Amino acid sequence: MTYSFAELERRLAEVPRLSLIHLPTPVDEWPRLSAKLGIRLLAKREDLTGFALGGNKGRMFEYILADAVRKGADTLVAGAAAQSNYCRQLAAAGARLGLRVVLILRSVRRAVDREVQGNLLLDLLAGAEVRVVDCEPAAQAALLDAEADKIRAAGGVPYVPQREKGLGVVAYVHGGLELLKQLKEMGRSPSAIYVAAAGETQAGLALAVKALGAGVRVVGVDPGATWIDVPARMAQMANLAAERLGLSVTLEPGEIINTSAYYGDGYGLPTPASVDAIRLLARTEGVYIDPVYSSKAMAALLAECARGRIARGAEVVFVHTGGTPALFHYRDQLGLPQTV
Ligand SMILES: Cc1ncc(COP(=O)(O)O)c(C=O)c1O
Incomplete structure (x- = not known):
């Protein structure tokens, strides 16, 4: 079964949402x-959300934080890499909503990730309480739960946005419908949409494409989330979102294209x-694209053009998911001098 734009819009409008x-x-x-x-390359500019220097998470927080507010949360607890765009946008959203934000960040490049630069600098500016730990993602997830328990024991109401998988996908069903x-309206019918993704963004875009019966391939490019089974996780979260929206469309892991x-x-x-x-962009x-996500998706798109997997003359959309503040933390890897 497929749905019209209007029908999908109507179902999305029933899900509580803040404006950020x-x-x-x-x-x-x-x-x-x-x-x-x-x-013919088109760019969907998710870096231009106009909130906290942009990026794909702002769209998700409109839905997820509406749920947090409804549940009476007073503290948001999250954890990702030290240069996380998710956490930067969450810190700003928490500030805007008057909520305390606790971030337990994982160093990816060890000592250098403790440097106050890029996204980490912005987290601190927005008033987030930040701790940087050296551990694997699974141990970090346990630390988030322990922090939430501690807040609860002290009489607070913690909310861990990363546990709300379905709502982030709903946000990108909304993003897919918009795109x-x-x-x-532009009279364009691209054959593929390229996006840096390991979770909600691609799951939502793929669900929107299927629900609307659009004939475009959503090609996700994994930033290196080796600790999860990306297609299985995306299908699972897409199906939670489909349920939430009352859609009779589901996604199987085998339908997810993620390289x-x-x-x-x-x-x-x-x-x-x-x-x-x-450099090319x-x-x-x-x-500007970022060193962790969108640059790897663009590298994929460039390589697939060079190999002929994207045919000459093809119409392709690149979703710019943001993340540019991290550039300032990668000067050496970008081959740039410290001074000129
Ligand atoms: C710039 C950027 N692009 C893409 C992604 C991937 O989004 P998702 O987790 O929805 O796959 C992220 C996630 O942090 C991001 O920060």
Whole structure:
């Protein structure tokens, strides 16, 4: 079964939501890069949400934090990598809602990740209470639970947004619907949508595409989330969202296209191709992409053009998911000098 734009919009409108970001985000033409690649490249600018320096998490927090407020939360507890864009946008959203924010961050590049730069600097500016730990993601998840228990024992009401999988996907069903409507208005029918993703973003886009019966492939590029089974997790969270929206559409792991061929040595570690992609975007379109996520998705898109897996003349959408503050923490890997 497929749904109309209006029907999907009606179902989304029934899910409580706060207003944090400026929507719709634009869809831009990237003519100079398109000419270089021999394709027609469009960019969905999720980096331009106008909130806390942009990024794909703002859309999710509109839904997730509406749930937190409804449940009477006074403290948001989250954890990710030290240069997490998720945590930067959460710190700002917490500030905007007058909620305490506790972040337990994992160092990916050990000591250098304790440097107050990029996203970590912004977390502190927004007043988040930050702790950086050296451990694996599973141990970090246990620390979040322990922190929530501690807050509860002290009479507080903690809320762990990362436990609310379905609502983040709902946000990207909303994002997918917005994108497909924009493409229709522009008279464009791309064959593929490329996006850096290991979770809610691709799950939501894929669910929206299937629910609306749109014939476009959503190609996710894994940033190196080796600690999870990406397609299985995406399908599971997409199905939670489908249930929430009362859709009779489900996703199987086998329907999720997500490549792990481009993250190189691991999460948060740039590759020569991802550094080239950052430079290319900056020098052809004056657009900055980030060293952890969108540069690896762009490296995938460039490689697939070079190999002919994206045909010449094809129309392709690149979802710019944001993350640019992390650039300031990667000067050495970007091959730039400390001073000039
Ligand atoms: C810039 C950027 N792009 C993509 C993603 C991936 O989003 P998701 O977790 O929904 O797959 C993230 C997640 O932190 C991000 O910060």
